[in-house]
Amino acid sequence: MQKSIILLIFITLCLVSSAQDLTPSGVLYASGETHIAEVKLQADLSDDSLATERIYNLTDNDWNSYGVVKIGNQYWMAENLKTTKFNDGTTIPVISDYNEWSSLVSPGYCLYNNDSGKYKSKYGLLYNGYTVSTGKLCPIGWHVPSEEEWAVLINYCGKKIAGGNLKERYNWMSPNTGATNATGFTALPGGSRGNLGSFMDAGIRGHWWSSTENNNTDVWNGTMSYSGSTVNGGSDHKKSGLSVRCMKDN
Numbered sequence: 001m002q003k004s005i006i007l008l009i010f011i012t013l014c015l016v017s018s019a020q021d022l023t024p025s026g027v028l029y030a031s032g033e034t035h036i037a038e039v040k041l042q043a044d045l046s047d048d049s050l051a052t053e054r055i056y057n058l059t060d061n062d063w064n065s066y067g068v069v070k071i072g073n074q075y076w077m078a079e080n081l082k083t084t085k086f087n088d089g090t091t092i093p094v095i096s097d098y099n100e101w102s103s104l105v106s107p108g109y110c111l112y113n114n115d116s117g118k119y120k121s122k123y124g125l126l127y128n129g130y131t132v133s134t135g136k137l138c139p140i141g142w143h144v145p146s147e148e149e150w151a152v153l154i155n156y157c158g159k160k161i162a163g164g165n166l167k168e169r170y171n172w173m174s175p176n177t178g179a180t181n182a183t184g185f186t187a188l189p190g191g192s193r194g195n196l197g198s199f200m201d202a203g204i205r206g207h208w209w210s211s212t213e214n215n216n217t218d219v220w221n222g223t224m225s226y227s228g229s230t231v232n233g234g235s236d237h238k239k240s241g242l243s244v245r246c247m248k249d250n
Helices: 002-020 098-103 116-123 129-133 147-157 162-166
Strands: 028-031 036-041 051-059 065-071 074-077 126-128 205-213 218-225 232-237
Touching: 065 147, 074 147, 126 129, 129 205, 129 218, 147 162, 147 205, 147 218, 162 218
Parallel strands: none
Antiparallel strands: 028 036, 036 051, 051 065, 065 074, 205 218, 218 232
């Protein structure tokens, strides 16, 4: 009798432990072929939030894991991309030398100031436009958003305050105008690398590629600044190094 009671208690404890390990929704989506695993979680969002859902974990070919946020009808990475491989497993060349960077007319990436310890984990990598143009940079099922898709995001967030609603609140130079991060997008000032190889703007501005090419050499990008609450559109040479956010395919 005593052994039966002990066994019953043991089984009960195991069942309780298993229940605590479930995600809040208990739903898991996975695709081993593309290394993508998504766990839908109950969103922890304030009443004034512009995000409607948060999802974890999107994984790239380096097994870096990213949070994802739904803003309007779009799903965006909530972090800058940091993969060193295309989605077919091919390695993207890392270019540290200034002269090599300025003469490159093929895919490449770098770390801001060539400092992996300080920048990679928080700010991600800087990719040149030739890397984006391959169409293979984001995990399968995701893509570098077009200028039009950026426009949808900006309009949803309010043109005059979109940057504020997208910017993270604490890691920008003061005054970090308008920053609320109401979307959960968590935009950070990862800076950029110019087409001549120089680094600039860390802590001050964030620059993100689109997939929209203006011509053979220039690509549209969006910029956010510590001193403003808008998202400003511009164009940079493919030799430049900017951050990347991936967006889920429709």
